[in-house]
Amino acid sequence: MNKSQDWTIIGGGILGMTLAHRLARAGQHVTLFEAHEQLGGLARPSNVGPVTCDRYYHVILQSDTALRRLLHELGLDDKIQWATTRTGFFVDGQLHSMSNTLEFLRFPPLSLLSKLRLAATIYRASRIRDGRILEQVPVSDWLSKWSGKEVTRRIWLPLLRAKLGENWRDTSAAFIWASIARMYAARRTGAKKEMFGRLPGGYGQLLARFAEVLTSEGIAIHTNHQAVSIDRSLTAHFQNGQSHQGDHVVVTVPVAPELCRNLTADERERFFGLxxxxxxxxxxxxxxxxxxxxxxxxxxxxxxxxxxxxxxxxxxxxxxxxxxxxxxxxxxxxxxxxxxxxxxxxxxxxxxxxxxxxxxxxxxxxxxxxxxxIPTVGYSRRLPSVSTSIPGLHILNSAHILNGTANVNETVQLADRFVSGGRA
Ligand SMILES: Cc1cc2nc3c(=O)[nH]c(=O)nc-3n(C[C@H](O)[C@H](O)[C@H](O)COP(=O)(O)OP(=O)(O)OC[C@H]3O[C@@H](n4cnc5c(N)ncnc54)[C@H](O)[C@@H]3O)c2cc1C
The missing domain is CATH 3.90.660.20 (Protoporphyrinogen oxidase, mitochondrial; domain 2)
Incomplete structure (x- = not known):
């Protein structure tokens, strides 16, 4: 990226903000548009009575290296407060503690053999480096193979239904691999205890500091700007009647095909297929x-x-x-x-x-x-590419996270890879 060009970014969540930051650092001229009155998307704060907190619970793992690098750039990494936490498990109307190996071995709802099979499944998943090899296998087949029928019926299927509803039927084993890999990362301390980090004040502190840094980097931020369409001339049109043209547009929101009506039939089918x-x-x-x-x-x-x-x-x-x-x-x-x-x-x-x-x-x-x-069977083969058929129009969003769960660390990595041309 040598020549300075004008970049329009649609969506001021963590992805849009990180892209803006990386592009500005690479010498590009960036304008960021966000529909809501505040930046941050899923990570922005909300109020519960007198308390301002994360709209959804957010924690940082020690292994979130891309996120922690970003926090370091924002001067916040040393502000993270780390704590060991305990995990509960509610099954058959009873609450159990499942915070360490001993508690796992005592876990009454499963027989010893079932517990060993459950542990073997988690261990097996933790040994796989690239979860994409599991993309062709339905999640229930893979779990039944490694955990057996009893554990799958009593533990895995209720958990899958809770997270995916009936969509679990179409989901690939890459989903459970990614979830286990993240859980394993949380416990990768000497004591094998879960370690979670949090900034005092939650993500609100990160977002406020991030917005300051973006502004100091010369990025123009427009909140209350909901994009309604992006045409072939790379002009973004907003609900408030305004418009903005750039040399490149990056759409970071999941509703991209509704905004970009000039995509080819194949591109639209792929996006609407998600x-x-x-x-x-x-x-x-x-x-x-x-x-x-x-x-x-x-x-x-x-x-x-x-x-x-x-x-x-x-x-x-x-x-x-x-x-x-x-x-x-x-x-x-x-x-x-x-x-x-x-x-x-x-x-x-x-x-x-x-x-x-x-x-x-x-x-x-x-x-x-x-x-x-939802990472359905054969997901990455059907995923639309980031560069579209319209020169200068890029669609990059959380659907492009391929080897992990949807989390902030993966989101930061998406932005890093985009700006470095895949080298990050
Ligand atoms: C319940 C829950 C718990 C989570 N817990 C964690 C956690 O513990 N740790 C962790 O790392 N991650 C966690 N995450 C995931 C994390 O929040 C996301 O991975 C991350 O925030 C995604 O950022 P994004 O920018 O890709 O998307 P979003 O946050 O969805 O941002 C998209 C932005 O685009 C804006 N937008 C939408 N349409 C338009 C439009 N037409 N024009 C302009 N702007 C538009 C939206 O308002 C939004 O601000 C959690 C998520 C949830 C839901």
Missing amino acids: KYQGIVCVTLLLSKPLAGFYVTNIADEGLPFTAVIEMSELSSQNLVYLPKYLSADDALWAQTDEQIRQTFVQALGGMYPAFRPEHVQAATVVRDRHVMA
């Missing part, structure tokens, strides 16, 4: 903590949420996130925030006998329809 999971998440501010597990995985299909995340493990507030991942056609999308809040709070009482609805001091419900592209 299936996304969305999310509804209830965040509660409680007067008392629940059970002291950072994550409680749920393999019990009677509960309306996917997991319980207790922030009291990492911060001084009793914030609890109750996420529910949803496919595009899930009936829950039609419910009001109040209906969802009531259902989730009621179900929490069934999990934690000491919990009372009066412990809820404040609640917020947030939702997003495009959180994660």
Whole structure:
């Protein structure tokens, strides 16, 4: 990238911000457009009563090297506070601690043989360096092969259904590989304990500092600018009637084919062929903590949420996130925030006998329809390329994460690779 050119970036999430930062450092002239009034996308803050917190729970792993390099550039890496956390597991109406090997060996719902097969599956996955070799294998086939029928039925399928709904049927084994690889990375300390990091104030601190740095790098940031179309002349048109032309446009949002109507039929088919999971998440501010597990995985299909995340493990507030991942056609999308809040709070009482609805001091419900592209069987063969048929128009978004889960570290790497021409 020698000659300085004009770059338009659509979407001010972590991907758009990192691209803007890298391009500006490479001497390019960058304008960043974000639909919302704030930058940050899935990582931006929200309010739960008097508390400002991450809209969705976010932690940093010690192995998040690309993210930590970025935090170092922003002067924030040494501000991360690290903590060991505990993990819970809710199955057959009972809550169990699953935070170390001894607890795993004691785990009552499974026989010793099943536990050994579960451990062997996790070990097997952790030995695979490139998960793309599992892309052709349906996830349930791979899990049944390594874990056996009992573990697959009692543990894996409820977990897969919780995260993917009925889309688990089309999902490849690369998905479970990526999830296990990230879980393994969290435990890669001498004590084999889970280590999570967090900035005081959460991602809000990162975003505020990032925005300052982008501005100091000469990047023009326009929030409240929702792109509605991008034409062949690389002019982006916005809902507020404004438009902007550049030499290049990078669209970082999942709804790219709706904006770029001049793509070829093949490109449109590939983009529209991607299936996304969305999310509804209830965040509660409680007067008392629940059970002291950072994550409680749920393999019990009677509960309306996917997991319980207790922030009291990492911060001084009793914030609890109750996420529910949803496919595009899930009936829950039609419910009001109040209906969802009531259902989730009621179900929490069934999990934690000491919990009372009066412990809820404040609640917020947030939702997003495009959180994660489902890694279906044969995914990367059907994925559209980043450079489109329109010269100068690039579409790069979370669907292009191929060998990992959708997380900030992978997102930063996407931007790094794009700007370095694949060398990062
Ligand atoms: C529940 C949950 C928990 C998570 N936990 C973690 C975690 O612990 N650790 C971790 O590393 N990662 C975590 N992640 C993942 C992380 O949040 C994402 O990987 C990352 O934020 C994705 O950034 P992005 O820029 O690709 O997408 P987004 O954040 O979706 O950003 C896209 C941006 O584009 C904007 N936009 C959309 N349409 C338009 C338009 N037409 N015009 C202009 N702008 C538009 C949106 O408003 C948004 O700001 C979590 C995600 C969720 C949902």
